[in-house]
Amino acid sequence: MEVADGRVVTAAVASTQRRRTARIIANALDTAGGTDWNADVAVEVRLTDAPLTLRRPDVVVYRADAVALTPMRAQHVLCVVELVSRASQATGRIVGVHRYVRAGIRHYWRIEWSATGVPVACTYVLDPVSQAYREEAICNGIVHVTEPFPVTIDLTRI
Template identity: 75%
Template structure:
């Protein structure tokens, strides 16, 4: 049963317990500091946007990098923290990794809606930085419905993301690798 704060159970989940959960149960849950938290099912528009971004990143990543949607990333073991960003760029040799760990991930992309602003702007970005993921992108929709990409690169010394680019329309970025994404396809 889901509690008012979104957690599913009061007791903390260990990696061993989580690994025994059926895959279909894990698909609807993220783990934050050992607590299971129910996640909302993405809308058709959000799933399409994630797929279009993943396709562009996958093509640009060449043979070294893959990009996929809804990949489960284990950020920490104790306390267990598992996130499932909208798009993940990861090492091609980690395709069959189960679980996927942060050191196999190059970039995460979160599609942020009005009900997930705090997670996208503060909580998620902080957790990805702490885990050492080199690049973080946040896609937000402006009040007029225009998607805006905010790209960040991790400063290894401070473990804090530094803004790399904020763009809309036809987005051109050079990190984590050169890629052009047409955000107008997402609206």
């Protein structure tokens, strides 16, 4: 369940493949983030107070010293990862992205499955001048990036 502009929005339970993918990504980012950053699945993030907007991205990278905050505030979040299914394409590609930009979340990753079943990761970084996400990388199967920190994630083993 999420809250978008003050309205409750419900979603279907994530598939086993989606949950496993999120866990693998979170584990890799948690390790790569060292002691300063944590990465977890399904963390509730409060993007705005009025109108109230709460999102629950598949993976959230946040400051380690904010671990006890519930809900997490956007200013403590470094990166969100959304796993996009056919049912969530509009949210993953447009609506959620716009909300993350407005909240000032620096990194956004979108993971989708290609027609062959191989996960494709698109990573973005927030451009502070244009207030829009700029594409950083498109990775097929294996995510290899240097931001928000150096990490390699093999999504082909899912």
